[in-house]
Amino acid sequence: MIRLRNVTRDRNQLVYLILIVGVLLFPVLAGFVSPGDSGNYLLGQAADAGVYVLLAIGLNVVVGFAGLLDLGYAAFFAIGAYTYALLASGQLNSSPLHHAIHLPFWILLFVAVIVAATAGVILGAPTLRLRGDYLAIVTLGFGEIVPKLFLNLSQWTSGVNGVSALDYPSLPIWIEGPWVGSSLSIVRGFSFAFNSMAYYWLMAILVLIVVILVSNLQRSRLGRAWGAVREDELAADAMGINTVTTKLLAFSIGAATSGFAGVFYGSKLSLVSPENFSFVVSVTILVMVVLGGMGNIPGVIVGALAIYYVLFNVLTNLPANAKGIANAVGLGFLNRPAAGGWPGLEQEVQRLNFLIFGLILISIMLLRPQGLLPSRVRKEELEKGVAE
Amino acid sequence: MADQMENAAPADRMEDAAPILQLDHVSKRFGGLLAVDDVSFNVAKGEVFALIGPNGAGKTTLFNCITGIFSPTEGRLVFEGRDVAGHKPHDVAELGIARTFQNIRLFGYMSALDNVRVGQHVRMRAKLWDALLKTPKERREELRVTERARELLDFVGIGRHGDSYARNLAYGQQRRLEIARALATEPRLLLLDEPAAGFTPQEKVELMQLVEKILGQGITVFLIEHDMKVVMGASRRIAVLDHGEKIAEGTPDEIRNNRKVIEAYLGKSA
Ligand SMILES: Nc1ncnc2c1ncn2[C@@H]1O[C@H](COP(=O)(O)OP(=O)(O)O)[C@@H](O)[C@H]1O
Ligand SMILES: [Mg+2]
Numbered sequence: 001m002i003r004l005r006n007v008t009r010d011r012n013q014l015v016y017l018i019l020i021v022g023v024l025l026f027p028v029l030a031g032f033v034s035p036g037d038s039g040n041y042l043l044g045q046a047a048d049a050g051v052y053v054l055l056a057i058g059l060n061v062v063v064g065f066a067g068l069l070d071l072g073y074a075a076f077f078a079i080g081a082y083t084y085a086l087l088a089s090g091q092l093n094s095s096p097l098h099h100a101i102h103l104p105f106w107i108l109l110f111v112a113v114i115v116a117a118t119a120g121v122i123l124g125a126p127t128l129r130l131r132g133d134y135l136a137i138v139t140l141g142f143g144e145i146v147p148k149l150f151l152n153l154s155q156w157t158s159g160v161n162g163v164s165a166l167d168y169p170s171l172p173i174w175i176e177g178p179w180v181g182s183s184l185s186i187v188r189g190f191s192f193a194f195n196s197m198a199y200y201w202l203m204a205i206l207v208l209i210v211v212i213l214v215s216n217l218q219r220s221r222l223g224r225a226w227g228a229v230r231e232d233e234l235a236a237d238a239m240g241i242n243t244v245t246t247k248l249l250a251f252s253i254g255a256a257t258s259g260f261a262g263v264f265y266g267s268k269l270s271l272v273s274p275e276n277f278s279f280v281v282s283v284t285i286l287v288m289v290v291l292g293g294m295g296n297i298p299g300v301i302v303g304a305l306a307i308y309y310v311l312f313n314v315l316t317n318l319p320a321n322a323k324g325i326a327n328a329v330g331l332g333f334l335n336r337p338a339a340g341g342w343p344g345l346e347q348e349v350q351r352l353n354f355l356i357f358g359l360i361l362i363s364i365m366l367l368r369p370q371g372l373l374p375s376r377v378r379k380e381e382l383e384k385g386v387a388e
Numbered sequence: 389m390a391d392q393m394e395n396a397a398p399a400d401r402m403e404d405a406a407p408i409l410q411l412d413h414v415s416k417r418f419g420g421l422l423a424v425d426d427v428s429f430n431v432a433k434g435e436v437f438a439l440i441g442p443n444g445a446g447k448t449t450l451f452n453c454i455t456g457i458f459s460p461t462e463g464r465l466v467f468e469g470r471d472v473a474g475h476k477p478h479d480v481a482e483l484g485i486a487r488t489f490q491n492i493r494l495f496g497y498m499s500a501l502d503n504v505r506v507g508q509h510v511r512m513r514a515k516l517w518d519a520l521l522k523t524p525k526e527r528r529e530e531l532r533v534t535e536r537a538r539e540l541l542d543f544v545g546i547g548r549h550g551d552s553y554a555r556n557l558a559y560g561q562q563r564r565l566e567i568a569r570a571l572a573t574e575p576r577l578l579l580l581d582e583p584a585a586g587f588t589p590q591e592k593v594e595l596m597q598l599v600e601k602i603l604g605q606g607i608t609v610f611l612i613e614h615d616m617k618v619v620m621g622a623s624r625r626i627a628v629l630d631h632g633e634k635i636a637e638g639t640p641d642e643i644r645n646n647r648k649v650i651e652a653y654l655g656k657s658a
Contacts, residue, residue: 213520220519220526221505221512221533224498228506231495238455238489240481240510240573249516377497380553 008296008376015298015373023204027197043196044268049308050203051265056288056304057210057297058257063286064295064375065223066250067230068128069136072143073285076255078277079119080112080262082150085163085272087111095156105169109263116259120252128247143282151274162273166266168193169202192267199268206264207301210257215297217253226250227377284311291364292372299373306372315357319349407466408433408577408608409454409485414463414473416449416632423449424460425632431577436599436609438619440643441629442652447612448490450629451579455487456480467577482510486575488566490582490612496555500546500565503554504537507572540568544598560591567598571607578602580611584618596622620644628652 026046030039055077062070086092086101087108093100103111127138150157157163174190176182192198217223225246228236237243266272284307292303323346326334334345342348349356364372370379407430416424424446431437439447453460454467456477465473472480486507495503512533518526541547544564549557554565563583570578580599584592592615599609599622613619619626620640628636628643630652636643643649 216522217519220522220530221509221514222516222519224502224506225509227498227502228495228509231497232493234457234477235489235493235495236506237477238457238481238487239507239569240478241506242476242478380497 008379011373012296012298015302019298019301027200040196043200045312047196047199047203047268048265048312049305050207051261051268052285052288052308053207053301053304054210054261054264055258055285056292056300057207057214058254058261059285060289060294060297060300061214061217061226061257062250062254063289064300065218065226065230066247067132067226068247068250069132070139070251070254070282071136071279071286072139072141072146072282073254073258074277074279074281075123075143075146076116076119076258077262077265077281078146078150078274079255080116080259081266081272081276082157082163082262083112083115083259084108084263084266085166086156088167088267089163089165091158091163092156094158102167105167105263105267109260112259112263113256116262117252117256119259120255121248124248124251128244128251140279143279147274147277150277157274160274162271162276164271166270166272168270169267174198199264203264206260210260211297211301214253214257218297222246222249287361290371291361293374294371295375295377296371296373299371299375302372310360311357315353318353318356319346322346322349406433407431408468409610410464410466411450411454412464412466414450414453414465415461416446416453416458417461422632424453424629426463427629427632427634428463429627429634429637431608431610432625433608434603434606435624436603436611436622438623438626439610439612439629440614440616440619440626445629446632447629448581449632451487451581451612454480454579455485478510481573481575484574484576485579486570486573486577487579488563488570488581488583490585492562492566494554494562494566494569497553499551500541500554500557500568501534501537501550503565503569504540504572505533507569508533508536508574511574537568537572540571541565543571543601544568545594559586563587563595564598567602571602575607577608577610580609582612582614584613584615592618 027039027043030042030046033039034042055073058076059070059073062068062073084105087103088101088105090100092098123139123142127135130138151159153159168191170189170191172189174187175184176187177184190198192202225236225241228239228241229243229246233243236246265276285304288304288307289300290303291307292301293299323335323344326332326345337344337347343351368374409431411428411430414424414427415422427446427450439450441447449458452458453473454465456472456475456479459474463473464471467480467483467485470483472483472485475483495506498506512529514523514526514529517523518529538547538550541550544567546557546561546564546568549561549565554562557565567578567580567583583599584595587595596618599611603609611619611623620643623640626636626638626640626643627634628646628649630648635648635652636646638646
């Protein structure tokens with residue numbers, strides 16, 4: 001038993017080490033891989049992947065730690081992003097308020113955390129008394145309603161067009177140097193606009209902060225209370241744990257993390273619109289958590305990165321790559337549309353994209369049902385489950 | 389042994405001693421079934437009080453009423469002068485009543501140590517911010533709690549198994565772990581629901597030694613037990629439940645010779 005625990009812990013430390021080294025080296029590698037734009041595109045993608053890492057860590061608190069199934073998690077992401085969109089752009093000028101608000105990014109990070117956490121409490125307070133499956137349905141509904149709300153409050157949010165031209169974060173001063181390809185100098189009023197490197201490091205720091213805070217929680221009385229509620233709610237209650245408050249805290253801490261991610265997302269994209277927060281986003285995050293290893297923070301991070309890579313890199317490039325490969329191996333005829341309705345390989349692969357994604361997910365779950373890097377608990381649960 | 393006990397605390401005096409728990413005309417109805425029927429008795433501070441009765445007599449239901457899992461249909465449950473009927477289970481635990489379950493309900497996929505530390509939750513003071521930031525105060529509390537948890541595991545005799553999953557412990561060890569977890573809430577009244585069920589005679593003796601040890605810590609023990617022999621040896625006073633009704637109450641000797649009890653209880657199971 002002692003050995004098992006140490007193995008899990010050592011493995012997690014190794015994964016953290018690899019992740020840290022990877023984050024430090026990535027900008028250099030990106031510069032090598034695509035020297036044309038000094039790796040800016042790849043850095044931007046990495047920062048976007050970081051948004052999903054934050055989301056997955058937050059959802060893991062709800063699903064992995066407290067054992068509550070939340071199918072509408074993207075709602076809190078939307079709330080965070082819209083908080084930023086409305087309070088850091090010219091948008092409110094054309095609203096009934098007739099006055100634009102431009103609060104700094106750094107303050108809005110905290111504001112969005114509080115707004116999202118409050119939304120979590122408002123949703124959770126009446127629903128967390130419900131049994132698991134009912135809760136899943138209520139959160140599903142919430143996840144559908146929130147984007148619709150932003151869509152229909154068009155006076156404030158411009159509806160389907162979304163809010164655009166959001167402010168970029170800025171720092172009073174910033175030191176530039178060889179590490180961003182310029183000579184050493186101090187920049188005053190440094191803006192993040194179109195600077196993928198700045199976003200990349202900002203995201204790395206945000207993820208680091210969230211990982212530290214959430215790991216601290218996991219190893220506290222609250223983390224144990226979550227475990228107890230997940231395992232046996234009645235026994236937890238009889239041992240003196242207020243189960244409703246405990247679940248509510250999981251819910252609102254998960255929501256807060258999502259709000260945090262939303263602010264970053266809005267500021268980087270400079271555009272927020274209702275369609276960015278659909279059910280598919282909630283499901284994607286859930287897949288990242290389950291597939292990475294529910295309840296294990298490094299596992300969830302790896303899951304988020306892996307799924308992000310597959311979705312936004314492998315699958316998006318697959319049609320073009322398939323075409324290239326077909327040409328290279330002498331199957332070029334596949335690329336031409338044919339009489340029988342064959343649209344050409346590129347088109348066909350494009351069509352089948354989500355089928356391929358599904359197949360990838362199924363194969364991972366068959367090969368590693370406990371997730372890529374499972375927590376000690378999940379691992380044992382599944383092994384025992386099979387044995388019994 | 390019986391003599392010794394009588395000298396230490398004569399049973400009739402015990403009854404008059406300050407009660408820690410008073411049941412006052414308690415009833416619990418499930419639809420058409422009156423599972424607990426107008427039951428009244430007192431548990432005195434510092435005694436081992438036993439509740440016996442055939443299967444389905446309503447013993448566990450009575451425990452569930454005391455610990456807030458059910459709200460009694462009627463009656464008062466006065467713990468240290470305060471009516472706890474209808475309180476939430478976690479409030480009852482905080483007030484100082486802890487329990488174990490007839491069908492063990494541990495947190496199976498948590499370590500034995502963590503099970504005990506969950507029990508201490510209600511006595512811990514660290515706030516959300518302390519936990520988020522791992523403040524020195526929180527670290528100190530965690531250390532103290534961990535040390536105490538190890539003591540409690542030692543106390544119940546499973547000190548070597550702190551790192552095992554609760555579900556991987558042997559049956560008897562699980563029963564002991566449940567007691568340790570309950571003790572971790574720092575109760576003044578401990579309710580044990582058939583703690584020796586499924587035990588060998590030897591294990592039963594060891595368990596009753598543990599009960600004596602718990603009593604020695606100043607904790608009142610109120611237990612449900614099926615095995616008459618165990619109960620007769622260990623408890624000062626006994627109440628007998630049959631079909632939800634209290635049919636007798638008294639010292640082990642009185643219960644042993646009570647005609648109603650022999651008919652209702654011994655007659656059936658013998
Ligand atoms: N939650 C419940 N709902 C309905 N009936 C119950 C419930 N719990 C217990 N009972 C019934 O109450 C009676 C007493 O049960 P119980 O208190 O478990 O007996 P004991 O612990 O003395 O064996 C039984 O007939 C049982 O079926
Ligand atoms: Mg029972």
